[in-house]
Amino acid sequence: MTETTKARKTREPVPHIAAALALGDDALVLSHRLGEWAGHAPVLEEEVALANIALDLLGQARVLLSMAGDEDELAYLREERAFRNVQLVEQPNGDFAHTIARQLYFSTYQRLLYAHLAAGDGEFAGLAAKAVKEVAYHQDHAEQWTLRLGDGTEVSHERMRRACQALWRFTGEMFQPVEGLDVDGEGIRAVWLESVSAVLRQATLDVPEGPQSGAWSAGAGRQGLHTEPFGRMLAEMQHLHRSHPGASW
Amino acid sequence: MATAAHRIARTREEDSPADEAALAAAYEAAFDAAVAADERIEPRDWMPDAYRATLVRQIAQHAHSEIIGMQPEANWITRAPSLRRKAILMAKVQDEAGHGLYLYSAAETLGTSRDELLDKLHSGRQKYSSIFNYPTLTWADVGAIGWLVDGAAITNQVPLCRCSYGPYARAMVRICKEESFHQRQGYELLQALSRGTPEQHEMAQDAVNRWWWPSLMMFGPPDDQSQHSAQSMTWKIKRHSNDELRQRFVDICVPQAESLGLTLPDPDLRWNEERGHYDFGEIDWTEFREVLKGNGPCNEQRITQRRAAHDEGTWVREAAAAYAEKHTAKDITKDRSKDITKDGAKDGETTA
Numbered sequence: 292m293t294e295t296t297k298a299r300k301t302r303e304p305v306p307h308i309a310a311a312l313a314l315g316d317d318a319l320v321l322s323h324r325l326g327e328w329a330g331h332a333p334v335l336e337e338e339v340a341l342a343n344i345a346l347d348l349l350g351q352a353r354v355l356l357s358m359a360g361d362e363d364e365l366a367y368l369r370e371e372r373a374f375r376n377v378q379l380v381e382q383p384n385g386d387f388a389h390t391i392a393r394q395l396y397f398s399t400y401q402r403l404l405y406a407h408l409a410a411g412d413g414e415f416a417g418l419a420a421k422a423v424k425e426v427a428y429h430q431d432h433a434e435q436w437t438l439r440l441g442d443g444t445e446v447s448h449e450r451m452r453r454a455c456q457a458l459w460r461f462t463g464e465m466f467q468p469v470e471g472l473d474v475d476g477e478g479i480r481a482v483w484l485e486s487v488s489a490v491l492r493q494a495t496l497d498v499p500e501g502p503q504s505g506a507w508s509a510g511a512g513r514q515g516l517h518t519e520p521f522g523r524m525l526a527e528m529q530h531l532h533r534s535h536p537g538a539s540w
Numbered sequence: 541m542a543t544a545a546h547r548i549a550r551t552r553e554e555d556s557p558a559d560e561a562a563l564a565a566a567y568e569a570a571f572d573a574a575v576a577a578d579e580r581i582e583p584r585d586w587m588p589d590a591y592r593a594t595l596v597r598q599i600a601q602h603a604h605s606e607i608i609g610m611q612p613e614a615n616w617i618t619r620a621p622s623l624r625r626k627a628i629l630m631a632k633v634q635d636e637a638g639h640g641l642y643l644y645s646a647a648e649t650l651g652t653s654r655d656e657l658l659d660k661l662h663s664g665r666q667k668y669s670s671i672f673n674y675p676t677l678t679w680a681d682v683g684a685i686g687w688l689v690d691g692a693a694i695t696n697q698v699p700l701c702r703c704s705y706g707p708y709a710r711a712m713v714r715i716c717k718e719e720s721f722h723q724r725q726g727y728e729l730l731q732a733l734s735r736g737t738p739e740q741h742e743m744a745q746d747a748v749n750r751w752w753w754p755s756l757m758m759f760g761p762p763d764d765q766s767q768h769s770a771q772s773m774t775w776k777i778k779r780h781s782n783d784e785l786r787q788r789f790v791d792i793c794v795p796q797a798e799s800l801g802l803t804l805p806d807p808d809l810r811w812n813e814e815r816g817h818y819d820f821g822e823i824d825w826t827e828f829r830e831v832l833k834g835n836g837p838c839n840e841q842r843i844t845q846r847r848a849a850h851d852e853g854t855w856v857r858e859a860a861a862a863y864a865e866k867h868t869a870k871d872i873t874k875d876r877s878k879d880i881t882k883d884g885a886k887d888g889e890t891t892a
């Protein structure tokens with residue numbers, strides 16, 4: 292970074308709104324999906340763990356969305372096409388294996404991203420420094436469960452294999468450039484792939500087909516193109532807020 | 541802590557059959573003395589079978605209530621109307637899961653496993669608080685539950701922090717702290733609605749109308765019809781009668797409702813100067829018994845969801861168990877082979 296851009300940054304601390312929305316929406320949407328587990332988790336300890344992760348993500352979302360505007364207006368009054376989250380996080384919970392595969396893929400990415408942002412001096416450094424510690428726990432949680440399910444019983448192995456396979460095509464999108472975010476997507480992708488592959492192998496699972504084979508579709512959530520289940524999710528999330536225009540809660 | 545006599549009594553292990561009756565009497569006397577002196581009974585102390593059974597029954601019902609109680613509130617997590625409220629609600633539901641964990645652990649100290657208790661819940665052999673068999677129909681119900689249901693729970697549970705059984709009493713100290721947060725957050729939620737738009741105010745009033753009477757029923761049947769009260773009082777598992785606690789709760793709520801700007805749905809509610817308490821109307825015990833019997837609006841739904849979560853989670857729990865077993869076994873094999881190859885000759889006592 293040159294001296295002039297550094298100076299300009301300190302003079303005008305205008306956050307990168309597009310980037311704040313992208314990262315904020317990722318956290319908001321995944322938190323919402325995890326919140327759907329409440330009362331349905333396979334074991335009481337996981338009620339606590341999944342809620343913990345959902346709460347961390349919601350906290351991150353609130354900080355990020357507030358950098359871009361009013362958190363509630365952004366969460367509750369935007370249309371589906373205005374959301375900038377990757378498609379991975381909006382995917383329905385499915386069975387516990389699907390939720391864990393989604394967690395593994397996303398938390399590994401988020402940890403790498405936040406570690407990078409925390410090391411810089413941009414608008415997101417403060418948030419990232421705090422969030423990277425939370426996300427380290429999310430990643431550990433996902434890795435532990437990937438091992439248990441992959442290397443548990445025949446049934447769990449098969450379920451985990453299917454989940455990793457089904458969600459794989461949503462992973463490429465995480466490494467696309469995000470407007471306003473100074474990160475090396477390709478660099479993060481390489482480390483991500485190495486890290487996820489190592490966990491999957493340890494869990495006796497095959498690494499799903501990679502980009503080389505052309506099976507790694509990128510998705511376009513960052514451009515506001517989402518998958519069908521997302522509209523329903525938003526309808527549920529926004530309904531009450533929208534039913535009382537201008538009310539405060 | 542138990543008395544010295546009590547400790548001595550339970551450490552005597554060799555006794556001839558002739559001494560048995562005398563010894564049992566000594567145990568019992570030491571236990572009674574400890575309870576009378578307000579000492580805590582701990583898991584390894586001797587206790588009467590009926591005391592243990594009563595505690596297991598009560599702690600289990602309490603634990604079940606915590607986890608079933610997650611459902612009506614979780615019902616609103618995905619629809620919470622602001623991100624701040626969503627975070628508060630998620631944290632609250634998470635707390636209730638945590639309360640379930642503490643309480644199942646407390647029951648385990650009495651020799652009853654969580655699995656065994658869950659099985660009894662799922663098969664209908666153990667109950668949970670009937671309050672959770674009412675539906676949460678609007679967002680305001682989340683506030684009404686916090687204010688009234690958590691409020692009633694606190695009134696019931698604060699005395700349990702001094703319960704004679706140590707692990708239960710200690711769990712209750714942690715739980716009560718969190719319940720009082722829940723109560724304040726519920727009150728504050730209702731306050732925002734009550735002072736909000738006319739529609740929001742109406743929503744709050746409607747919720748209070750529906751939750752008030754069921755909350756009063758949370759204290760259980762009137763004293764003259766309560767099955768377990770007398771013995772539990774002697775054992776200091778219970779410290780106040782149902783009616784006493786109910787009255788205390790009413791006295792707390794009336795002024796709070798006034799400052800909320802909401803009315804309580806009881807035309808007979810009025811201050812009684814002579815008694816120094818609020819008088820209140822007759823509770824519909826027929827409704828109470830019907831809900832208890834399983835005929836409440838949500839009995840079926842709650843237990844079905846609980847069973848479904850448990851059944852659908854079976855493969856996950858089995859996977860975790862299989863993984864743990866494999867890896868413990870592997871680690872032991874690894875350690876053994878290491879011992880044998882490296883210094884097995886020197887070290888004769890390498891057992892896992």
Ligand SMILES: [Fe+2]
Nearest residue numbers: 606635636639
């Ligand atoms: Fe609780």
Ligand SMILES: [Fe+2]
Nearest residue numbers: 636690719722
């Ligand atoms: Fe509570």
